[in-house]
Amino acid sequence: MSASVYRKIVVKVGSNVIAGENGLPDLSIMSQLIEQIHQAKKQGTEVILVSSGAVASGRSLFQVSAKTDTVARRQLLASIGQVKLINTYTSLLQAYNLLCAQVLVTKEDFRDRIHYLNMKSCLGALLQHNIIPIVNENDVVSVTELMFTDNDELAGLIASMVGAEALIILTNVDGIYDRPPKEPGAQVIPLIDSSKTDFSAFISAEKSNFGRGGMLTKCSIAHKLSLVGIKVHIANGKTPGIVTSILNKETVGTVFSTLANKSKLKRWVANSEGYAKGKVLINEGAREKLFQTKKATSLLPVGVVKIEGEFAKGDIVKIFSEKGELVGLGMAQYSSDLARSAMGEKNKKPLVHYDYLFLYDQAESPVS
Ligand SMILES: Nc1ncnc2c1ncn2[C@@H]1O[C@H](COP(=O)(O)OP(=O)(O)O)[C@@H](O)[C@H]1O
Numbered sequence: 001m002s003a004s005v006y007r008k009i010v011v012k013v014g015s016n017v018i019a020g021e022n023g024l025p026d027l028s029i030m031s032q033l034i035e036q037i038h039q040a041k042k043q044g045t046e047v048i049l050v051s052s053g054a055v056a057s058g059r060s061l062f063q064v065s066a067k068t069d070t071v072a073r074r075q076l077l078a079s080i081g082q083v084k085l086i087n088t089y090t091s092l093l094q095a096y097n098l099l100c101a102q103v104l105v106t107k108e109d110f111r112d113r114i115h116y117l118n119m120k121s122c123l124g125a126l127l128q129h130n131i132i133p134i135v136n137e138n139d140v141v142s143v144t145e146l147m148f149t150d151n152d153e154l155a156g157l158i159a160s161m162v163g164a165e166a167l168i169i170l171t172n173v174d175g176i177y178d179r180p181p182k183e184p185g186a187q188v189i190p191l192i193d194s195s196k197t198d199f200s201a202f203i204s205a206e207k208s209n210f211g212r213g214g215m216l217t218k219c220s221i222a223h224k225l226s227l228v229g230i231k232v233h234i235a236n237g238k239t240p241g242i243v244t245s246i247l248n249k250e251t252v253g254t255v256f257s258t259l260a261n262k263s264k265l266k267r268w269v270a271n272s273e274g275y276a277k278g279k280v281l282i283n284e285g286a287r288e289k290l291f292q293t294k295k296a297t298s299l300l301p302v303g304v305v306k307i308e309g310e311f312a313k314g315d316i317v318k319i320f321s322e323k324g325e326l327v328g329l330g331m332a333q334y335s336s337d338l339a340r341s342a343m344g345e346k347n348k349k350p351l352v353h354y355d356y357l358f359l360y361d362q363a364e365s366p367v368s
């Protein structure tokens with residue numbers, strides 16, 4: 001058996017892969033997936049599974065009355081269905097003498113560095129003990145604005161957190177097509193240059209029956225992960241042996257090229273955009289200095305022209321150029337009040353230290 005191309009991967013499986021035509025979980029697909037995870041582990045790859053499918057599983061157990069409102073309906077189905085989903089994985093893994101762990105998370109758990117580190121050490125301990133973490137959103141408490149866009153976003157955050165080399169997104173199409181998949185002549189794009197950010201030319205907002213975010217979310221996550229050196233594969237989870245094929249370097253599905261590797265701290269910052277508390281506007285001189293110098297440069301108050309919103313020490317802030325472009329993200333070293341008083345002044349402590357500064361550096365060349 002050849003060694004896998006990756007040492008650590010996150011595999012995300014969508015509701016439409018887990019669920020058959022009738023919306024109920026498809027046992028043969030799930031067992032195929034588990035068999036491939038077992039195979040990957042034998043090839044020396046650590047695997048974290050991010051699995052959707054709680055709502056679909058709930059549907060197979062219980063019929064919610066038509067009068068129940070949409071939020072309660074989802075909570076009900078997901079909370080009932082998650083038990084079945086994890087039990088199904090547990091029994092499928094038993095055949096290989098493997099244990100799994102249920103990890104249910106919310107957006108809040110990614111909000112600050114302490115929560116983030118707690119979750120990270122739990123996942124680390126599970127992997128160390130050869131247990132497969134199976135992650136899903138905690139749909140009981142994650143409602144409306146507290147929700148992740150979808151589990152693709154969650155999987156991206158997990159991949160970044162654990163320092164995975166790749167995220168494999170298993171969906172119900174063969175990859176990203178050069179036009180809506182049902183259009184005649186549509187072809188899968190094998191490799192996408194991650195420095196591109198506009199995917200709207202060939203990706204429609206169309207979603208599969210039970211999907212939440214659609215293909216555009218997958219692309220924007222793939223783009224973000226490529227900036228921190230994580231490869232993203234998008235492939236059809238219903239195709240037998242698909243994970244094994246990817247790990248054996250076969251050309252299947254779509255892969256996003258990666259850009260230069262970044263430190264773990266920068267990975268965390270890079271994936272924290274959704275949690276930013278305030279905005280920092282910098283002048284052109286500061287922007288040039290941050291981008292052009294070969295030296296590690298921190299963001300100093302002298303280059304800051306405006307602070308918007310309130311933030312505390314340790315919060316993530318968005319950094320904008322004077323033209324209004326989002327140029328980066330950083331962790332503030334002090335509060336918005338102190339930042340306002342230091343703004344424009346020389347010889348002040350950096351507002352964002354270089355180690356906690358992530359710049360959207362489009363100039364880096366892809367290293368696919
Ligand atoms: N260019 C494209 N290539 C592939 N899929 C596309 C494209 N444009 C839109 N889609 C839609 O994206 C869907 C996959 O996203 P989604 O429904 O969120 O799946 P999942 O449940 O696996 O997360 C496909 O079924 C397809 O309908």
Ligand SMILES: N[C@@H](CCC(=O)OP(=O)(O)O)C(=O)O
Binds near residue numbers: 014053056211212214
């Ligand atoms: N947490 C939900 C899945 C939500 C979700 O993002 O679904 P999908 O777009 O199919 O990955 C569930 O388990 O049913």
